[in-house]
Amino acid sequence: MQSIERDVVVVGAGPSGLTAAHRLRQAGLRVAVLEARDRVGGRTWTDTIDGAMLEIGGQWVSPDQTALIALLDELGLRTFARYREGENIYLDAEGRPVRYCGETFPTSERTRAEMDKLIALLDELAAEIGPHEPWAHPRARELDTVSFHHWLRANSDDEEACANIGLFIAGGMLTKPAHAFSALQAILMAASAGSFSNLVDEDFILDKRVVGGMQQVSERLAEKLGDDVFLGNPVRTLHWPEGEEAGAPGRVRAVADGVAVDARFAVLAVPPNLYSRISYVPPLPRRQHQMHQHQSLGLVIKVHAVYDTPFWREEGLSGTCFGAGALVQEIYDNTNFEDPRGTLVAFVADEKADAVFELSAAERKAAILSSMAGYLGEKALNPVVYYESDWGSEEWTRGAYAASYDLGGLHRYGKDQLTPVGPILFSSSDLAAEGYQHVDGAVRMGEDTARRILDALGSPATATAASGAPAH
Numbered sequence: 001m002q003s004i005e006r007d008v009v010v011v012g013a014g015p016s017g018l019t020a021a022h023r024l025r026q027a028g029l030r031v032a033v034l035e036a037r038d039r040v041g042g043r044t045w046t047d048t049i050d051g052a053m054l055e056i057g058g059q060w061v062s063p064d065q066t067a068l069i070a071l072l073d074e075l076g077l078r079t080f081a082r083y084r085e086g087e088n089i090y091l092d093a094e095g096r097p098v099r100y101c102g103e104t105f106p107t108s109e110r111t112r113a114e115m116d117k118l119i120a121l122l123d124e125l126a127a128e129i130g131p132h133e134p135w136a137h138p139r140a141r142e143l144d145t146v147s148f149h150h151w152l153r154a155n156s157d158d159e160e161a162c163a164n165i166g167l168f169i170a171g172g173m174l175t176k177p178a179h180a181f182s183a184l185q186a187i188l189m190a191a192s193a194g195s196f197s198n199l200v201d202e203d204f205i206l207d208k209r210v211v212g213g214m215q216q217v218s219e220r221l222a223e224k225l226g227d228d229v230f231l232g233n234p235v236r237t238l239h240w241p242e243g244e245e246a247g248a249p250g251r252v253r254a255v256a257d258g259v260a261v262d263a264r265f266a267v268l269a270v271p272p273n274l275y276s277r278i279s280y281v282p283p284l285p286r287r288q289h290q291m292h293q294h295q296s297l298g299l300v301i302k303v304h305a306v307y308d309t310p311f312w313r314e315e316g317l318s319g320t321c322f323g324a325g326a327l328v329q330e331i332y333d334n335t336n337f338e339d340p341r342g343t344l345v346a347f348v349a350d351e352k353a354d355a356v357f358e359l360s361a362a363e364r365k366a367a368i369l370s371s372m373a374g375y376l377g378e379k380a381l382n383p384v385v386y387y388e389s390d391w392g393s394e395e396w397t398r399g400a401y402a403a404s405y406d407l408g409g410l411h412r413y414g415k416d417q418l419t420p421v422g423p424i425l426f427s428s429s430d431l432a433a434e435g436y437q438h439v440d441g442a443v444r445m446g447e448d449t450a451r452r453i454l455d456a457l458g459s460p461a462t463a464t465a466a467s468g469a470p471a472h
């Protein structure tokens with residue numbers, strides 16, 4: 001076992017951990033990043049499957065995600081717009097495909113009015129509560145102890161309107177059934193994107209992609225860090241000094257499979273559901289033991305279907321489809337930059353994902369493609385490449401897209417989620433305010449965490465001198 005010494009050890013080489021490490025290195029500190037997988041990028045992963053480049057994990061960038069946009073610029077990465085010309089398709093309450101233009105689903109006047117009412121209510125709450133401290137709002141407890149499902153139905157008696165609005169946050173974002181998380185959690189999701197209206201506007205929230213893939217953000221950061229990124233090294237044990245002030249430097253020792261790092265700070269840049277995969281010596285305090293049991297990953301199957309041509313475009317369709325009651329709830333044109341082939345991405349979330357995972361792979365594929373054909377016709381049945389991103393099977397993630405609190409957890413624990421434990425700090429997209437559960441939030445958290453460490457150390461130059469070793 002190799003034993004090394006650094007100022008900061010970062011656990012996890014996703015966008016959050018790598019951003020923190022990069023900023024700390026830029027400030028003159030010595031860092032090591034320990035990563036469980038044999039690749040960097042975490043929940044961003046661009047891979048070639050049967051000759052098709054696929055974004056297996058996170059991919060879209062929206063205009064409010066300014067931290068990510070600035071980092072893309074800094075790293076020399078370009079973006080391109082999602083294809084959105086032509087008509088969209090909405091599956092009506094009877095499951096019939098209806099073509100429409102613009103942002104409003106082609107429902108009855110009444111359902112539309114009810115949807116507008118719910119959107120206005122959620123916009124108002126998101127603006128008032130904001131993404132930073134939703135737990136501190138006077139109505140936090142009230143809104144955190146009612147499920148989003150029931151909150152919607154308490155505010156509207158139109159089932160189609162409730163199902164449609166539920167879809168945007170439940171299947172579409174938190175990827176949990178709307179009965180499993182609170183109205184406050186839904187409001188945080190909306191506030192983190194600027195408003196609920198932004199979240200329901202696919203042209204805003206799913207605006208751009210990175211040419212060549214989102215994983216390059218992590219790959220380029222890792223290149224800069226060079227030999228200080230240790231792949232294939234899950235951290236098994238973290239020793240930390242009890243009794244140190246929260247957020248102050250202390251002696252930590254992170255022990256991974258092939259390397260042990262002694263440092264003055266540890267940054268846990270893994271999703272919150274994985275904190276308890278690490279053994280802590282001494283154990284973490286009671287509050288963290290409790291809190292970490294209430295943060296869990298959602299579940300969604302991201303389905304990639306590549307066709308010889310984007311056949312829907314020839315039919316005047318954008319490829320964008322919504323149907324709250326269908327197996328596949330959302331579809332988008334996900335064709336790669338300057339690719340003559342056409343790619344659709346489709347999503348099967350929460351309990352529907354559970355149900356299709358009970359089928360054989362062939363039955364599941366047939367059920368998913370048949371649901372896609374319900375929107376886009378028979379041509380959808382025969383992709384040349386078909387792939388399901390199955391993050392629930394990934395030991396070092398265990399779901400998709402991200403972690404959120406269970407009912408009542410956000411107001412109960414939220415205020416302590418970023419409180420350091422001695423010299424251990426927490427950094428994850430799943431703890432972010434703006435960009436919550438997104439790559440932008442991961443980047444913001446990485447930058448904040450680096451800033452907090454630098455603040456605690458005073459001038460970086462002093463810090464490096466005090467550690468007795470030169471900066472890289």
Ligand SMILES: Cc1cc2nc3c(=O)[nH]c(=O)nc-3n(C[C@H](O)[C@H](O)[C@H](O)COP(=O)(O)OP(=O)(O)OC[C@H]3O[C@@H](n4cnc5c(N)ncnc54)[C@H](O)[C@@H]3O)c2cc1C
Nearest residue numbers: 012014015016036042043058059060235429437438439442
């Ligand atoms: C299918 C899917 C689609 C998504 N779509 C989008 C999208 O379109 N736009 C968007 O902005 N976001 C999207 N996201 C979310 C986005 O990918 C995440 O928010 C982001 O990757 C989180 O970054 P992170 O660094 O906080 O965590 P992660 O990316 O999860 O990185 C954490 C890292 O820690 C490692 N690790 C875990 N345990 C240990 C251990 N004990 N020791 C060492 N290493 C460990 C993991 O292997 C991983 O590399 C999507 C996610 C998924 C799964």
